[in-house]
Amino acid sequence: MGKLLLGGALIxxxxxxxxxxxxxxxxDVTALEIxxxxxxxxxxxxxxxxxxxRDILSMIMVGARVSLAVALVAVGIGLGLGxxxxxxxxxxxGGLVDEVVMRSADLVFAFPALLIAILITAVFGPSAFNxxxxxxxxxxxxxxxxxxxxxxxxxxxxxxxxxxVAGKGAFRISVEHILPNLANLLIVQGTIQFSLGILAxxxxxxxxxxxxxxxxxxxxxxxxxxxxxxxxxxxxxFPGLAIVLTVLGLNVMGDGLRDRLDPQLRPRR
Numbered sequence: 665m666g667k668l669l670l671g672g673a674l675i676x677x678x679x680x681x682x683x684x685x686x687x688x689x690x691x692d693v694t695a696l697e698i699x700x701x702x703x704x705x706x707x708x709x710x711x712x713x714x715x716x717x718r719d720i721l722s723m724i725m726v727g728a729r730v731s732l733a734v735a736l737v738a739v740g741i742g743l744g745l746g747x748x749x750x751x752x753x754x755x756x757x758g759g760l761v762d763e764v765v766m767r768s769a770d771l772v773f774a775f776p777a778l779l780i781a782i783l784i785t786a787v788f789g790p791s792a793f794n795x796x797x798x799x800x801x802x803x804x805x806x807x808x809x810x811x812x813x814x815x816x817x818x819x820x821x822x823x824x825x826x827x828x829v830a831g832k833g834a835f836r837i838s839v840e841h842i843l844p845n846l847a848n849l850l851i852v853q854g855t856i857q858f859s860l861g862i863l864a865x866x867x868x869x870x871x872x873x874x875x876x877x878x879x880x881x882x883x884x885x886x887x888x889x890x891x892x893x894x895x896x897x898x899x900x901x902f903p904g905l906a907i908v909l910t911v912l913g914l915n916v917m918g919d920g921l922r923d924r925l926d927p928q929l930r931p932r933r
Contacts, residue, residue: 668924671917678910682729691719693726694878702896712898714888720898723880724906730792730875731882731910735861737796739854742803747850749804750811751842755834757816766812769805777802777864781873792875795868799861806857807850814849815842848925855918859911866907882907 690710697717705712711720753765775783781798788794818824819842827837868874869883877884882903889899 666920667916668920671913671915671920674909674913675917678728678906678913679732681725682732685722685725685729689719689722689725691722693718693722693880702892702899704896705898711902712896714885714899715892715896718880720885720902723885724882724902727880727882727885727903728906728910730879731862731865731907734792734796734799734865734874735858738799738803738861738864739857741796741800742807742857743850743854746804746807747811747843747846750808750813751815751838753808753812754815754819754842755838757812757819762812765808769808772801772805775802778867778871778873781868785873790873790876792879795865795874798868798873799864802864803857803861807853810849810853811846814846818842818845848921852918852922852925855914855921859914859918862907862910862914 695718697713700709700713700717701715703709703713703717709719709721711724713719714723749765749769753762756762772780777798780801781795784794784798785791815838824837824841827841832840865874866881866883866886869881870887872884872887874883875881885903886900886907889896889903893900
């Protein structure tokens with residue numbers, strides 16, 4: 665429970681900052697204040713300013729919105745497409761459908777998210793939407809393979825055999841019996857993919873394939889700070905900490921959820 669609360673608290677902080685940035689930030693993140701450039705953390709700018717005089721705190725708040733939104737939608741794409749494909753492959757295990765789904769998953773796994781993003785942006789141009797698409801495509805085979813592997817063992821269980829005897833078809837069994845028993849596993853994996861999605865978004869933004877200026881992004885803030893670390897280390901410190909704490913919170917929360925939801929890991933009374 666402690667890990668779940670700690671991870672959840674970290675995520676709530678960044679989620680609240682992201683939501684607050686929709687209506688208010690301490691300063692306008694698009695306004696350039698050259699006279700105030702490279703200020704160190706102080707009373708007027710709690711986390712300092714960047715080389716354009718923009719407030720770091722305000723940029724991190726908006727960057728949280730971008731990172732969390734990209735990762736959340738990408739995980740949603742992975743769940744929405746990968747889970748049905750995994751259920752379908754498990755229901756048709758050993759058949760043509762199973763083979764097509766699994767070989768397609770292997771094909772996507774052969775291309776990292778960064779390479780997929782490069783291919784997409786080469787056609788449509790760099791943007792946050794294309795980053796979502798690239799990360800989401802990479803998440804589909806992750807959830808498909810996980811769902812298929814876990815569902816295959818469930819198809820051999822007695823309650824599924826009883827459902828077959830009752831005359832239920834593969835679709836009803838998958839939805840009514842298989843999927844509910846996979847919910848815990850998918851929730852935990854979802855938190856893991858969420859954290860990986862934040863890292864992937866930061867990496868794509870770092871190389872210029874994510875959210876484009878003037879929208880702030882944690883990854884691009886790191887990229888812009890690398891030439892000024894010696895004179896203004898806070899430019900890299902605070903966005904780096906934001907990424908680390910968010911990913912740490914998600915991983916700790918995922919561990920807490922696993923301990924909470926997995927009956928084999930619960931302490932015996």
